[in-house]
Amino acid sequence: MSRIRGKDTKPEMLMRRGLHGRGLRYRLHGKSIPGKPDIVFPKYRTVVFVHGCFWHGHGCSLFKWPKTRAAFWKNKINRNMERDREALSALKADGWRVLVVWECALKGRQRRDLAEVLDGAEAFIRGGGKPFAEIAEYESIEKRAS
Numbered sequence: 001m002s003r004i005r006g007k008d009t010k011p012e013m014l015m016r017r018g019l020h021g022r023g024l025r026y027r028l029h030g031k032s033i034p035g036k037p038d039i040v041f042p043k044y045r046t047v048v049f050v051h052g053c054f055w056h057g058h059g060c061s062l063f064k065w066p067k068t069r070a071a072f073w074k075n076k077i078n079r080n081m082e083r084d085r086e087a088l089s090a091l092k093a094d095g096w097r098v099l100v101v102w103e104c105a106l107k108g109r110q111r112r113d114l115a116e117v118l119d120g121a122e123a124f125i126r127g128g129g130k131p132f133a134e135i136a137e138y139e140s141i142e143k144r145a146s
């Protein structure tokens, strides 16, 4: 298949391009930073993760436990979630502020407007207040019982 679309609409690309367009300069994939965040804003000591809802076990409209190989997936996804929790506490301990943008904020039936997501992200990054925030779809359905 040829790649006709000139525009990458993956959530991470949308965030990178949008935040750069708002004058926020970043580094990618901070390898030496806990959890290897997708986007790093050294000036604001802030990192952004753009999490795929399936891989990170988000209790949202995009997430569904697979019916086949159920034990394998449960184990894998629970491990990912455990790693996320560890990365978050390590980042907090190192004085990083953390924003998680979930895939469902930008994709799927309950997604938000891109501008709204970028507004929220920019306000968080520049704001310097709270240590943690996340942006997800509208009306996130019940968090799944784990």
Ligand SMILES: [Zn+2]
Pocket: 053, 058, 059, 060, 061, 062, 063, 102, 103, 104, 105, 136, 137
């Ligand atoms: Zn989600």
